[in-house]
Amino acid sequence: MTALALPTRRDEDFRYADLEALAPLWPVLVETIEVAAGGSGALTIVASADAPVRSLSITLGAGAAFDLRILNAGLAYGRIALSVRLDDGADFTLGAAQLGSASETLEIVTTVTHGAPNATSRQTVRSVLAGHATGTYLGKVAVARGADGTDAAQSVRAMLLDRTATANAKPELEIFADDVKCAHGCAVGELDAQALFYMASRGVPPAQAKRLMLQAFIAEAFVGAADEDALTAAALERLETLV
Amino acid sequence: MTVLHITNLSATVAGKPILKGLSLAIGAGEIHAIMGPNGAGKSTLSYVLGGRPGYEVTSGSVTLTSPLPFRGGDGGGVSPVRPRFDDSPHPNPSPEGEGLNIDLLALAPHERAALGLFLGFQYPVEIPGVSFVQFLRESLNSQRKARGEAPLSGGEFLKLAREKAALLKLDMEMLKRPVNVGFSGGEKKRAEMVQMGILDPAFAVLDETDSGLDIDALRVVGDGINAIMRRPDKAVLLITHYQRLLDYVRPDFVHILSAGRIVKTGGPELAHRLEAEGYEAVAA
Ligand SMILES: Nc1ncnc2c1ncn2[C@@H]1O[C@H](COP(=O)(O)OP(=O)(O)O)[C@@H](O)[C@H]1O
Ligand SMILES: [Mg+2]
Numbered sequence: 148m149t150a151l152a153l154p155t156r157r158d159e160d161f162r163y164a165d166l167e168a169l170a171p172l173w174p175v176l177v178e179t180i181e182v183a184a185g186g187s188g189a190l191t192i193v194a195s196a197d198a199p200v201r202s203l204s205i206t207l208g209a210g211a212a213f214d215l216r217i218l219n220a221g222l223a224y225g226r227i228a229l230s231v232r233l234d235d236g237a238d239f240t241l242g243a244a245q246l247g248s249a250s251e252t253l254e255i256v257t258t259v260t261h262g263a264p265n266a267t268s269r270q271t272v273r274s275v276l277a278g279h280a281t282g283t284y285l286g287k288v289a290v291a292r293g294a295d296g297t298d299a300a301q302s303v304r305a306m307l308l309d310r311t312a313t314a315n316a317k318p319e320l321e322i323f324a325d326d327v328k329c330a331h332g333c334a335v336g337e338l339d340a341q342a343l344f345y346m347a348s349r350g351v352p353p354a355q356a357k358r359l360m361l362q363a364f365i366a367e368a369f370v371g372a373a374d375e376d377a378l379t380a381a382a383l384e385r386l387e388t389l390v
Numbered sequence: 391m392t393v394l395h396i397t398n399l400s401a402t403v404a405g406k407p408i409l410k411g412l413s414l415a416i417g418a419g420e421i422h423a424i425m426g427p428n429g430a431g432k433s434t435l436s437y438v439l440g441g442r443p444g445y446e447v448t449s450g451s452v453t454l455t456s457p458l459p460f461r462g463g464d465g466g467g468v469s470p471v472r473p474r475f476d477d478s479p480h481p482n483p484s485p486e487g488e489g490l491n492i493d494l495l496a497l498a499p500h501e502r503a504a505l506g507l508f509l510g511f512q513y514p515v516e517i518p519g520v521s522f523v524q525f526l527r528e529s530l531n532s533q534r535k536a537r538g539e540a541p542l543s544g545g546e547f548l549k550l551a552r553e554k555a556a557l558l559k560l561d562m563e564m565l566k567r568p569v570n571v572g573f574s575g576g577e578k579k580r581a582e583m584v585q586m587g588i589l590d591p592a593f594a595v596l597d598e599t600d601s602g603l604d605i606d607a608l609r610v611v612g613d614g615i616n617a618i619m620r621r622p623d624k625a626v627l628l629i630t631h632y633q634r635l636l637d638y639v640r641p642d643f644v645h646i647l648s649a650g651r652i653v654k655t656g657g658p659e660l661a662h663r664l665e666a667e668g669y670e671a672v673a674a
Contacts, residue, residue, distance in 0.1 A: 218663045252598075270564055277474035287447045339515075339517075340443065342515050342516075342517045344440075344442050344443065344499060344515075345511065345514070345515035345517070345569075346517070346525065346529070347441075347498070347499035347500045347503070348440045348441075348442075348499055348500075348502075348503055348508075348509045349500075349509075349525070349526070349529035349585065349589065350500050350504050350530070350532045350536070350589070351500055351525075351528050351529050351532050352498075352500045352532060353498075353500070355532060358524065359520050359524070359528060360517065360519070360520060362519075362520075363518065363519025363520050363568075364519065367519070371563035375522060378570065
């Protein structure tokens with residue numbers, strides 16, 4: 148579907164979008180990635196002011212694998228939309244961290260379609276939100292008729308550093324096959340006060356204690372990435388400005 | 391010299407009065423045991439000393455005399471306050487003018503730690519994703535920074551950690567795991583003592599460090615406490631339910647805490663009487 152008209156709040160995928168920021172960028176060019184059967188690929192997206200709103204269409208052939216990591220941070224508005232289609236036995240990994248402060252709006256919107264049997268997908272999204280920031284993950288997993296043996300997982304967690312920050316998380320399943328394994332977990336929380344006091348009692352100043360815990364939290368999105376260290380370092384740098 | 395001087399301390403938790411005019415003075419080189427029934431306020435005392443949020447001091451004072459230099463969180467230094475030697479039942483009053491007397495309650499928890507206060511938790515907290523090694527190196531170097539000392543390098547820290555883990559017979563591999571995650575009750579308590587060894591505090595409050603330990607572990611922990619803390623310039627406040635630990639770590643004084651205050655003070659024999667006769671009989 149090519150929607151050239153600017154979306155409205157009634158479009159489910161744009162419910163939490165910053166439409167004012169989106170208007171001058173609309174329509175957004177869809178970048179296409181195709182991995183042929185048996186092939187593999189990887190991509191790291193670090194959100195930048197050059198391309199704050201991105202839309203990717205990823206098609207994986209039979210047995211193909213793709214590993215996508217995203218650091219969505221440091222923008223007044225940052226949006227990454229994904230549409231992923233998996234053929235027989237394909238494997239898709241998404242690891243994303245969103246770090247927002249002030250009145251930033253960050254969102255990741257995904258549709259992962261298991262179009263054929265035995266494909267696997269793992270999505271891990273970690274958001275850290277301070278100030279009046281809003282972090283959103285809308286993730287639909289669609290399992291087509293006959294796509295038996297599907298294994299799809301979504302793990303979505305957000306940490307609010309201030310009560311004024313907002314997290315929206317909506318993992319969604321649309322299943323038309325019988326033999327599928329779909330797991331999704333979704334939690335919004337605050338840093339554990341007991342752990343913070345425990346660390347303070349050992350001499351770690353509060354900001355440093357928070358960073359240590361948040362670093363561990365975000366690491367879950369980047370574990371196993373080819374450029375894990377660089378991503379972690381970039382995320383840490385951003386964290387320093389949040390706490 | 392007095393290491394810790396608690397005067398007429400009252401504190402509330404969630405608006406409920408728990409400590410009700412508690413006084414206690416602990417001298418350098420001394421080990422004091424606090425015993426008392428469940429709910430007496432023992433853990434509350436340790437949290438108040440550590441500065442845990444939600445534990446509100448409504449009256450009284452706590453003065454720490456630390457042998458350690460300290461610059462305070464902002465680098466501006468902490469102004470010494472005069473200790474108040476009034477009505478507390480101190481067995482060995484300190485001469486004035488020794489050490490630097492600091493108003494402990496005016497400091498943030500991490501500043502208290504940098505001054506040499508260590509809290510051994512009754513229930514050590516799990517911190518997923520953060521390894522002991524990472525956490526303790528951060529802890530030690532934060533303390534050292536506050537005291538104007540150079541940080542330890544990774545290699546220096548690991549050497550120290552290995553030494554203290556060996557002292558407590560804790561497998562060094564366990565310190566590479568996330569803080570307390572998946573540790574048994576006894577392993578957590580042992581790890582608390584490894585932390586104490588690494589941080590080398592001037593004053594330790596150990597809250598039921600003996601609970602959850604089997605007989606062998608109790609001996610190891612007892613020996614560890616002696617090795618780390620039995621020094622003329624240090625002191626320990628040992629909170630316990632049982633006489634057993636006190637066989638290994640001989641206290642100089644035993645206090646009974648009941649309903650938020652010290653109701654009786656004696657020597658090691660008091661712990662034996664408690665074990666034999668129970669709190670009600672002895673404290674009456
Ligand atoms: N967070 C809390 N909120 C309300 N009451 C508390 C809290 N923590 C402790 N208390 C109460 O304070 C009293 C003393 O508890 P505690 O200091 O843990 O006793 P002890 O360690 O001697 O067993 C108990 O009555 C307990 O119920
Ligand atoms: Mg207790």
